[in-house]
Amino acid sequence: MRAHSLQIRTPEGIVFSQLLASPVTRFLAWLVDLLCISTVITTFGFLLVPLQLISVDLASGVATLSYFAISIGYGVCFEWWWRGQTIGKKLLRLRVVDAEALRLQFSQIALRNLLRFVDSLPLFYLVGGLVCWFSSKSQRLGDIAANTVVVRFPRVSEPDLDQLLAGKYNSLRNYPHLCARLRQRVSPIEASVVLQSLLRRDDLDLADRIQLFADLAAYFREKVEFPLEATTGIADEQYLRNVTDVLFRAQDARHTQGPKPAGQVAA
Amino acid sequence: MIIDLDRFVAAERPFWTELEGLLDKLEADPNRQMSLEGVRRFHFLYERTASALAKITTFSAEPETRRYLENLVARAYGEIHETREKRTRLHLLDWFFRTLPQTFRQHVRAFQVSLAITVVGCAFGGLAILLDPASKPVLMPFPHLLQDPAKRVAEEEHARSDRLAGQKTSFSAFLMTHNIRVSILTMAMGMSWGVGTIILLFYNGVMLGAVAADYIRAGQTKFLLGWLLPHGVVEIPAILIAGQAGLVLAFALVGWGNRNSLRVRLRIVSRDIVTLIFGVGVLLVWAGIVEAFLSQYHEPVLPYSVKITFGIVELVLLTLYLSRSGKS
Numbered sequence: 001m002r003a004h005s006l007q008i009r010t011p012e013g014i015v016f017s018q019l020l021a022s023p024v025t026r027f028l029a030w031l032v033d034l035l036c037i038s039t040v041i042t043t044f045g046f047l048l049v050p051l052q053l054i055s056v057d058l059a060s061g062v063a064t065l066s067y068f069a070i071s072i073g074y075g076v077c078f079e080w081w082w083r084g085q086t087i088g089k090k091l092l093r094l095r096v097v098d099a100e101a102l103r104l105q106f107s108q109i110a111l112r113n114l115l116r117f118v119d120s121l122p123l124f125y126l127v128g129g130l131v132c133w134f135s136s137k138s139q140r141l142g143d144i145a146a147n148t149v150v151v152r153f154p155r156v157s158e159p160d161l162d163q164l165l166a167g168k169y170n171s172l173r174n175y176p177h178l179c180a181r182l183r184q185r186v187s188p189i190e191a192s193v194v195l196q197s198l199l200r201r202d203d204l205d206l207a208d209r210i211q212l213f214a215d216l217a218a219y220f221r222e223k224v225e226f227p228l229e230a231t232t233g234i235a236d237e238q239y240l241r242n243v244t245d246v247l248f249r250a251q252d253a254r255h256t257q258g259p260k261p262a263g264q265v266a267a
Numbered sequence: 268m269i270i271d272l273d274r275f276v277a278a279e280r281p282f283w284t285e286l287e288g289l290l291d292k293l294e295a296d297p298n299r300q301m302s303l304e305g306v307r308r309f310h311f312l313y314e315r316t317a318s319a320l321a322k323i324t325t326f327s328a329e330p331e332t333r334r335y336l337e338n339l340v341a342r343a344y345g346e347i348h349e350t351r352e353k354r355t356r357l358h359l360l361d362w363f364f365r366t367l368p369q370t371f372r373q374h375v376r377a378f379q380v381s382l383a384i385t386v387v388g389c390a391f392g393g394l395a396i397l398l399d400p401a402s403k404p405v406l407m408p409f410p411h412l413l414q415d416p417a418k419r420v421a422e423e424e425h426a427r428s429d430r431l432a433g434q435k436t437s438f439s440a441f442l443m444t445h446n447i448r449v450s451i452l453t454m455a456m457g458m459s460w461g462v463g464t465i466i467l468l469f470y471n472g473v474m475l476g477a478v479a480a481d482y483i484r485a486g487q488t489k490f491l492l493g494w495l496l497p498h499g500v501v502e503i504p505a506i507l508i509a510g511q512a513g514l515v516l517a518f519a520l521v522g523w524g525n526r527n528s529l530r531v532r533l534r535i536v537s538r539d540i541v542t543l544i545f546g547v548g549v550l551l552v553w554a555g556i557v558e559a560f561l562s563q564y565h566e567p568v569l570p571y572s573v574k575i576t577f578g579i580v581e582l583v584l585l586t587l588y589l590s591r592s593g594k595s
Contacts, residue, residue, distance in 0.1 A: 010344055014317040015324075016337040061436035068444040083294060099530065101341050103349040107538035114544060117448070118455040118463070141458045145516060147534050153338075 003136055006149055008101045018101075018151040021094045023132040026150055030125065032088030037074050041067055075113040080106055093153045099137065100147070108146040115142030170242045171230040179246045182224040191247045194220065194240055201237070213237045276332060279319050283339060286312040290342045313343040365593035367546040370539045371508065372590070374515050381510035384465055385503075388472020393480035395473070400484075406477035416485035423490075423565045431563055439559030446502060446551045450509035454516065454544050461517025468510040475503070493571035496578025498558035504585060505550035512543040557581075 005017040021029075044066050051059040078086040084096035084104055096112070098104050119128025119140045128140035137149050172179060194216055201209055217236035220243050231239060289309055293299055301309065320336040371378065395402050404413060411419075431438060449467070456463025482491035519525075519532040527535070561574065 008341070008344070010317060010340070011348070012314065012317055014321050014340065016320060016340050016344075018337070018341060055436070057433050057436045060434075061440035064437060064440035064444055068447070097341075098345065101344050102351075103345040105351060105538070107541040110541045110545075111537050114451050114541075115455045115458065117452045118458055141455075145458060145533055145540075146537055147530055 006097075006099070006101075006137060006151060016101075018097065018149075019154065020138045021092075021150040021152040023129055023138060025092055025094065025152065026132065026138075027125070027129065029086070029088035029092045029094055032091055033074065033086050036087045037071055040070055040074070044070065072113070075116070076110055079104075079109045079113070084109075089150070094150050095153065096148050097151050098147065099139075099143075099149050104148070108148050112142035112146035112148050115140075115145050118142075168238070168241070170245050171234065172226055172242045172246055174230060175226060178224050178226055182220075182243065182246055185223050186220075186247060191244075195244055195248065198237075198240060198244060210236075213240055216240055275319075275322070279315070282312055282315050283319070283336070286316050286339060286343060290339070290346065293346055294342075309343075310347065313340070313347055316340055316343065362542075363546075363549070366542055368589050368592040370542045371511070371546070374511055374539060374543070377514040377518065378507060378511040380514055381464075381468055381507045384468040384510070385472035385475070385507060388469040389476030389479070390472075391469075392473035392476030392478075394476075396477045396480040397484060400481075403477070403481065407474060407481075412478060412481075416482045416487045416490075420487050420490045420565075424567065431559065435559050439555045442558050443552050443555035446505070446555065447548050450506055450547045450551060451544060453506065453509040454512040454540065454547075457513035457516030457540075458520065459517075460520055461514055464510055464513030464517060467513075468506075471506055489571050489575075490565065492578070493565060493569075493574040494562055497574050497581070498554045498562045500578050500582040501550050501557065501585060502554035504589075505547045505554060508543055508550070509547045512540045512547070515543070516540055 003020060005019050007015060007017045009015050045063060048059045048063055048066075051062060075086055079089075079096055082090065085094070089095060096104065096109070098108065116125075116128070119125055119131070119142050121127045125140070128142070131144070132138050132140045135144070137143075139149055143149060172182075197212060197216060204212065213236040217239045220240065221231070234242070286309075289312065316336060317340050320333070320340050323333055323336060392406055395406055407413065453464055453467045456467060479491060479495075482488065515536050516533075519536045520529070522529065522532050525532055561569070561577070565571070565574075
């Protein structure tokens with residue numbers, strides 16, 4: 001079964017993971033690279049026109065060699081200079097890394113690129129694509145031989161919390177120690193569930209939405225018990241919005257963080 | 268447990284930034300040498316950042332910080348735990364006169380297997396031509412080889428013009444790229460547990476044996492030697508070395524008698540395979556030049572004795588190079 005991430009456990013017991021690139025994303029990156037190679041070769045062909053005036057034979061020989069060198073050397077050179085990235089991989093936020101997260105060696109880059117000769121058989125990377133599809137780490141033959149994987153670095157986008165929270169006063173923030181406890185007790189998955197439920201509220205039927213928010217609010221109320229004055233009169237949905245604010249926004253200067261110390265003048 | 272995440276991040280960030288700076292420098296200049304104090308500091312920063320990652324992993328709302336730390340720890344982990352020789356500047360002469368022949372000798376058994384497969388192919392091709400001359404179009408799929416050898420020799424020796432005039436460079440470039448492509452494919456086919464490599468080596472041997480038997484049968488041995496030796500003594504060993512690289516890859520995949528895991532076996536041989544195939548490339552560039560500029564010229568333009576002597580000298584030098592170079 002294909003894994004979605006590469007998990008590495010260091011001798012110190014620390015686990016870190018890197019997202020594996022899917023065969024489709026890799027194919028798209030390859031298409032971009034193919035376009036780049038074609039562009040470079042065409043440009044080089046134009047540059048060779050003056051050489052044809054001196055010798056057609058020489059120009060033809062240089063063109064044959066340069067086409068060969070560019071088509072093979074493109075991947076090797078870019079992945080070496082850009083530490084595992086070509087133009088296509090850069091655009092799609094992919095990177096070739098060692099399968100054990102060690103330093104990528106030149107021999108690994110060269111080998112994985114030379115093995116494109118079998119991966120690209122019979123055409124359009126059918127062999128490589130099939131092997132990649134069935135490989136547990138999405139590796140084509142070149143990756144298996146070179147002990148490399150292609151990982152993805154997705155852009156982590158911040159959720160639009162302003163839209164969710166709409167500048168409302170968050171009564172939970174009056175209790176920073178309880179907020180800290182909430183952030184510590186809620187797992188990443190639980191936080192993601194509450195955020196997604198709020199982001200998709202309009203996709204839900206009214207009755208389902210009310211029921212869902214009631215269940216979630218009850219669940220989070222059990223996680224950390226806030227004083228009654230902080231929660232009384234707050235609807236379940238608003239309670240969840242406040243929880244999301246606490247979880248996802250470490251500090252927000254725009255909101256009142258509780259009573260200001262005596263003597264401080266508001267700006 | 269982190270009670271105040273903001274304070275924790277604020278306190279730790281300088282260490283992360285310092286580690287990131289160090290990693291940037293290390294990656295920008297692979298030859299950079301760190302002092303003992305620098306190494307200690309680097310190790311301290313790595314452990315501190317790894318520890319921060321372990322703490323923050325349990326936290327729900329810091330996906331960016333966690334991903335940033337994962338990236339940082341992954342980069343530092345690669346630098347700290349890497350035990351293979353650090354990449355250094357490539358010294359071409361040292362690579363050619365030491366690394367390549369040493370690697371060849373290290374895997375000489377794979378070369379012997381590659382040679383044996385080709386010899387068997389040669390014997391098969393030669394016998395097939397001798398026993399069934401009608402099989403020529405199947406065994407030699409090249410139009411210029413299909414004609415009667417005696418007729419071809421007569422044409423070549425009585426040619427009044429240079430048939431390669433104005434196209435020697437492009438012909439040479441074509442030969443180089445075509446042969447390098449075939450060699451890389453022969454090596455890469457090692458990933459089919461060696462089956463593809465063996466088939467390609469055998470097929471190459473069949474063609475070679477068939478051509479040789481055809482010309483010898485027609486009494487054109489001298490022409491054959493004068494035609495093939497100048498480039499063949501480099502080109503054929505180059506293909507054999509490509510086969511050697513493919514078999515090294517196949518042996519690592521199969522792993523007979525090797526208790527290491529597949530990953531370790533492949534890691535051990537990957538550098539050697541690349542060295543061998545780059546060496547093949549160098550040999551085939553030379554063979555391409557010789558084939559286009561020398562091999563295609565025959566008596567009376569170029570005496571066969573000169574061409575044969577040239578080929579023998581090349582073979583002796585290549586043998587000496589592969590067997591002796593870099594031994595000290």
